[in-house]
Amino acid sequence: MPKHSTIPTVPTFADAFAYSLDAWQRSILFLDVMRQRGEQYEKHTAETAPHVLNYEAELVVDGRKLEKPVNYALVRIIPPEGIVVDPLKRPFVVVDPRAGPGIGGFKADSEIGVAMKAGHPCYFIGFLPEPVPGQTIEDIAGAEAIFLETVIARHADADGKPCVVGNCQAGWAVMILAALRPELFGPIIIAGTPLSYWAGVRGQYPMRYSGGLLGGSWLTALTSDLGAGIFDGAWLVQNFENQNPANTLWTKQYNLYSNIDTEGERYLGFERWWGGHVTLNAEEMQFIVDELFVGNKLAAGEIRTSDGTAIDLRNIHSPIVVFCSKGDNITPPPQALDWILDLYDSVDEIRAHGQTIVYAVHDKIGHLGIFVSAGVARKEHDEFASNIDLIDVLPPGLYEAVLEPAREDIEGRDLVAGEWVMRCEARTLDDIHALGGNDIEDERRFATAAKLSEVNLALYRTCLQPAVKAAVTPPMAEAMRRMHPLRLQYEIFGPSNPLMGWIEAAAAHARENRKPAVDDNPFLALQENMSRQIVDGLEAWRRTVEHLSEETFRTVYGAPALQAALGIDRNADRPRKPAKSHLHQALLETRIAALRAGVAEGGLREALARALLFVGKARGGADERGFEAIRRLRRAHPTASQLTLPEFKLLLRKQYFILLIDEEAALSAIPKLLPEDLEERRSGFNALREVLQASGAVTGDAAERLERIERLFGLESAAVPFVARKTARERKTS
Incomplete structure (x- = not known):
């Protein structure tokens, strides 16, 4: 936002006229950006395989043609002019979450970009907006195994197995596959990935309470039934945006409006990805909510495949790099790292399983910035890519990746390729505990919420689901998806709205005659003050709602009577712990x-x-x-x-x-x-x-x-x- 003078001045008529003209022109230009966003949205959704990759790619394996077809595909990233990759270096495979395909290669300074700059061949696992009927999470894991087998065969002479990068929810999918097929993986990088879904710090990270406050996963089943067996991913984006109402309802749009002369291109670039809502089969989403978000069964080793194989993360042989941030309220450090505490009692136990775990904690970057921020790509992801072989050969144990500026006067400066020096320092489980987490009472509360979720889901399936399924037809479900508020906000400003027809010409005229107000115009200062008050009000509202949600969750699910009724053992040291072998x-x-x-x-x-x-x-x-x-x-x-x-x-x-x-x-x-x-x-x-x-x-x-x-x-x-x-x-x- 522009900085304006805070010195009070007496407004003049000239100030009022200049501000009014500036505000009118900014309003027209703002609407024009909204118009472009609507057009961009319609073009993007009309594509067969929409993505936001900044690189050309060639299709290697189409998941729709596999024995168990899925809406995923493996593509090879074609290096741009000036980038030379070494076929003998281990390939990188980037997997994005089921949201907007391509964010790992969203721009030149990205996970894919820094990996190619380090000389590694790159592949990308993307997906189509619509799932193949009947596909499951297990089917997707099977397809990704085939993709990795293909990459390994194409790089048989490479100096190591592929490095696989899993962003956000793709991270847990990668970890599940690595536990089942450890021989397919080189180092694994999971960025912003939740693996311990109940973990957090009191007074922070309220999203983990959502499942319990809604009564469990029955609402997921209802939403899927209202979609005729399809879960609309726009609801997941809605949940994400609800975590920051100030940004969702005001700051994002106001920042565009107040900086309309310079912000339009960046805004449209982000919205191109953010507006690409996808769908999931009901079975896929139910698995995610029941087994992971509410059930928190992954780290406990309680998830089994269709043939009865237990998924145990201790089976992973490859080094695991965990990248998270204290500024991430979607996947905070405890949710990214406390699976280590769930699985192991000491670092010696980590070593006994031959695991190497390296973690890095950013101080302030938000959830999306972990994979789309150019600054993060140039620092953390660049260092991970440049030093992936070092990480691969580290002795088993727990380490923290510490990055320091590579000053010209440091020892061995000629041995450092980039702007940072990475050092992997040995850590203990106490260092993970120090980042915060649940006590035993909190664990019991979440275990109670998970049990109640099972009861409510069974009641819904018995009493309501047959009627809902009988009433909803596919055309009705499609109409409801199109009426989702997140989709309407794009379409209402798009070319299908005849009221937007005059905006393009008016915006061209405004650009030709643009006269922005001077920085010390008192009305601009008033505008900024009003914006700050709106943000402060929305932030106060957010804090109040979060506090009320937390206290409600703690009170309801901490009630001894409810815990006893649902069979929670209050004498157990910990509600669940994976068994020793x-x-x-x-x-x-x-x-x-x-x-x-x-x-x-x-x-x-x-x-x-x-x-x-x-x-x-x-x-x-x-x-x-x-x-x-x-x-x-x-x-x-x-x-x-x-x-x-x-x-x-x-x-x-x-x-x-x-x-x-x-x-x-x-x-x-x-x-x-x-x-x-x-x-x-x-x-x-x-x-x-x-x-x-x-x-x-x-x-x-x-x-x-x-x-x-x-x-x-x-x-x-x-x-x-x-x-x-x-x-x-x-x-x-x-």
């Missing part, structure tokens, strides 16, 4: 025994990997500069470059677990792994030191550990930099 424990013990037996197996390569992990452990994480130094060493030494990235990952993981099981035995065995040639040992040690120093001098505990490795290599202490040795000795005497 005795088979996994037995396999783990067998694996530990095998690792103990192989502690002295290998050569210089294994010794260097073990030493790197031992020294790096003292630093509490990994830095992209160290990984880039390893890359360069691999390219410089032919024998090292023979090791592929997956082989390097396996090497690091094996040595990491050997260290984890018995660190002293692992270190004592290093001399047995070394060659007899002293120069070969020295060369290997110098390479190790070069990697460790890529992100700065080796100091403190890390320096002491490096000195110990040097002694195990049988080299003179002079090989260690004097500064590092001095720092280590000072620590001993301090």
Whole structure:
């Protein structure tokens, strides 16, 4: 919004006339943008496969032609002129939520854009507005598995499996498939994805109460029945917009009106995607609400496929990158991250399952900005794409991705490709707890709401559903969809409205004779003050409604009588927790025994990997500069470059677990792994030191550990930099 003078001045007739002319011209230009939005909406909805991709694409697999047809498709993104992709780099596959296809490639600075800039081939999984009759969420997962198999076959020589990016609700779909078919995935990036649907902080994030306040999922079934078996996705968008009435009812339009000379193109670009409402089969939406939003069954391992297979997120073998934001009231950090607390009791348990989880928490970006903001794309998504191989080879555990500006004077600046340096720092479950979450009483309240939802849904299906289905015909359902307020707001300003016929010519005349009021016009200041008061009023209304909703939910579903009637055990420590697997424990013990037996197996390569992990452990994480130094060493030494990235990952993981099981035995065995040639040992040690120093001098505990490795290599202490040795000795005497 423009900034206007706050110095009070006495309005003159000239000020009033100038403002009136400016306001009239802005009103005409505003209506013209609304007219263009209506035309854009009609053209977009008339397309067979509408999307907002900023890139050309070629169809690879049409999901409608599969054995179990779905309205999804796999396309290859054609690199624009000037962008060169490396076919040997792992491909990226971007999956958007069932809302507006293409947001992952909405603009040049996007998830697809930064991945191609980093040299990765890119694919996109999109969808058509109308579902194939009878398709289910499980059918879609099966189709996406075929899509990934196709990508893997097309890039058989790539240095790793595809990196799959799941935005918002596509994230949980990707995680479900990865739990069922872990062999198809390289690293997984889930952005703004809810996985723990009940989680939140008291006084914040009220959307999680919606299901309980509406009595559960019976309303979803009713809406689908009123749509003749089709759920209108416009209702999901409506729920989203209801979370911010100030922006929905005023700010978005006022920002366009007050900046009409510069804001039109950006506004139309966003509305092209935002107005692309899609539909879902009743079965699809009911699954989403019952199993996820209200039931919260995914992290608990309570969802089963049609053949009885339990979906357990602990089966995922690939690194998982979770990107969320404190400014996101749709998928706040607890909903994005508390599935980790549901599944695991400690970081050691995460390691025991061989999982690597990296999370990044933005301070303020909103839900949509996580996938469409150019600033986020240039920072977080760019760093994830540039360092996806580093993430892939991280030892199992929990990490936070910390991004720092890549100043010109930092150590190893030539090893950093972009404007930021990414460091993955080790974290514990306490760090996840610190972001906020539910207590046991809150968990019981949500469990009560889920039970009541099951009761109400059964009552609806028994008493009302037959009558509703008999009364609603497909033409009636289509008419109701077209009358949805979100669709009407586009069509009422579109070309089908004869009252809009004069706007285009009037807007052209207004542009030719445009005379905006000067910034210090007192009427502009009055306009801004009125706008702020409207926003403040709507914000006060939002806070009041949210507080009332929360207290109502807590009171109703916290009632002991209701909990007892619905069978909620008030003595349980936690209402639901995924079961531990005795088979996994037995396999783990067998694996530990095998690792103990192989502690002295290998050569210089294994010794260097073990030493790197031992020294790096003292630093509490990994830095992209160290990984880039390893890359360069691999390219410089032919024998090292023979090791592929997956082989390097396996090497690091094996040595990491050997260290984890018995660190002293692992270190004592290093001399047995070394060659007899002293120069070969020295060369290997110098390479190790070069990697460790890529992100700065080796100091403190890390320096002491490096000195110990040097002694195990049988080299003179002079090989260690004097500064590092001095720092280590000072620590001993301090």
